[in-house]
Amino acid sequence: MNTEISGVIFTYLLTLAIAIPLGRYISRVFKGEKTWLDFMAPIERFIFRFSGIDAKKEMNWKQHLFALLTINSVWLIYAFICLMAQGHLPLNPDGNAGQSADTAFNTAISFLVNCNLQHYSGESGATYFTQHFVFMFLHFASAATGIAALVVLFRALKDKVTDKLGNFWNYFLKSITRLLLPISFIIAIIFAFNGMTTSYAGKTTFISMQGDTVHVSRGPVAALVAIKHLGTNGGGWFGANSAHPIENPNYLTNTVELVAQCIIPIALVFALGFFLNKKKFSYVIFGVMTLGMLLLVIPTINAELNGNPAIARMGISQPTGAMEGKEVRFGPVNSAYWSIMTTIISTGSVNSMHDSAMPVSGTMMLLAMMVNCFYGGCGVGILNFYIFIIIAVFISGLMVGRTPEFFGRKIEAREIKIASLIALLHPFIILVGLAVSSYTLVHAPNADWSVKPGSWLNNPGNHGFSEMLYEYTSSAANNGSGFEGLGDGNIFWNYTTGIVMILGRFLPIIGPLAIAGLLANKKYIPESAGTLKSDTSTFGVMIFAVIVIIAALSFFPSLALGPIAEHFSLK
Amino acid sequence: MKTYLLPSVKITVVLLVALSGLYPLAIAGIGKFTPGHGNGETIIYKSRVVGYAGIGQKFTRDDYFWSRPSAVDYNAAGSGGSNKGPSNPDYLKQVEGRIQDFLKHNPQVTRAQIPAELVTASGSGLDPDLSPAGAQVQIARIAKVRRLTVGQVTQLVNSHIEKPMLGCFGPSKVNLLKLNVALDELKK
Known part of the structure; x- marks a missing residue:
């Protein structure tokens, strides 16, 4: 048991040890300073020349958004077509069929928006072509989109009055060539040497010791699993995701996957400090995020270690903790840590089945996604956090009776309206979705869909309600993990979660960039004695309070009906 | 729109070749040198594969x-x-x-x-x-x-x-x- 806890602590410390220098490196890349990967420059120049892009042209925030939304639309259409047609495309050794229109709609959006909710199983619902040319491509592209959007924010926060915020294509491509691809390459090699398959050979068969004939799905998994974590995507090769023995063969690969999914979000917090030369400010953000993370991780580990009280009552021993849905090679402590990291960071890969976790753990995972900015996904984590900063600045300003300012810019009605809308959007789309699905379940249990609403839920009572709550929360947070017992592979869930995912992705990118762009254009007010200091622990407490009030409290009623009620019924 | 659409399509094509084509092929090449040659490590008993x-x-x-x-x-x-x-x-x-x-x-x-x-x-x-x-x-x-x-x-x-x-x-x-x-x- 002790080795399990020390394993988790080791993993987190290793993450920090990599993330801090990586943050310095990221800041250098986007400042255009010298780095050791400058040998990529000719390749980048070739790509720009081929694509007809002038990477030196400065864009304002609106042009950035146009570029971002245009290329994302191209990917959406491309992904949708590939998924429907995959049965007729090459690289399909297992002979899998194309996806139905509603599944393809959901899947294409899901990977486009870095969510990776999977309403199909990789073994039968995708081909090697779509795994690589749709999913893995979007793993890179969606992560780079998020990082590029964040770099625009970095630029806007500088104390120069300007509407020139760098070039989107430049940020986007460099996120891939200087960051995502080289690190993925190293990670994939580590995976390959630890038993993850890399070859394009299809399914194989063997006769087991007991004489059963067993078919084994395989594939070129290692390359995809590397970027799946590094890009905080989470959409795995196999149905069981990183619980699958090929997708996560041992404790070492598990550690690497855990570290990989956390390093970029944490590094970006430090990159902000290096980029703006405001290191103390990034420590404050890091402190708030880490405090939030610990408040979620510790109760989860505790709940899983104590095991399931209903099973304890049967008189058997749970020496390691709750084991339903968990793998022996990782153990409940590590699975608990993973389940929180993957939900705060919006990865959504799993190494245990969240549906079978203890109700306290379920509550923490849901809260992690409801807040969605303790570290958060690649780029978008800090964009979400920025919204809470703006609101915290505004409220602090009101409390001391001064015009709120942030980094030398006045925050006025227009900015605060955008921030409030974005902050409220998240609970709005989750709870509306939940209301619609609950209504459908109760009033049309026999509707003639491939899965009747009456059979959606895999568990009765409060836990069944949690399954629906989790599905919409995960969609809105662009997380992608699930309480997978939910019968979500049908037209209702495919369309409703598809819409929630797309709203939950692009509005929280557009909003912060609009605020940042508007602020960057305002007159710069030098710091004075009356300025609210943004790099103090007082301000950190203020942000934390805003997050708790807005994000956590708006969800309290739904949590009370789901996992909290289940917790008390188990005791 | 045209200012962004054409570059979007072109850069997507190049990146598809690099990220979805070359990158996994390179990893597959390296995978040949791993213990299971990239196909998964088998266990052999009485000269027959009894599992992975x-x-x-x-x-x-x-x-x-x-x-x-x-x-x-x-x-x-x-x-x-x-x-x-x-x-x-x-x-x-x-x-x-x-x-x-x-x-x-x-x-x-x-x-x-x-x-x-x-x-x-x-x-x-x-x-x-x-x-x-x-x-x-x-x-x-x-x-x-x-x-x-x-x-x-x-x-x-x-x-x-x-x-x-x-x-x-x-x-x-x-x-x-x-x-x-x-x-x-x-x-x-």
């Missing part, structure tokens, strides 16, 4: 160490857990059934000795391992069925316990396929 080291298989016979219950019945063409919630009454009944079944086949064992993983399904349905306790609790049965001494089987189990990573990180475990192959070899 990492992929769990069904062991339900009394003369083998049992593997964990599986929601997909160890069919490795798919994968997944039971997704049963901890308070689900049907699920709890199922667990109770597994406990009774285990006790019936292992009369030497008391309830309190059964570790949870032997009566709960894993996340992947393909869990290749047991905790050391999960293997040890089956020693008495194996010894009796195979007419070995308890000491012999205990020694075999102990020699198959894999220590945590670097000795201090993560759980200890026993790979069932390797253990059961060794068990068959013992009898030769």
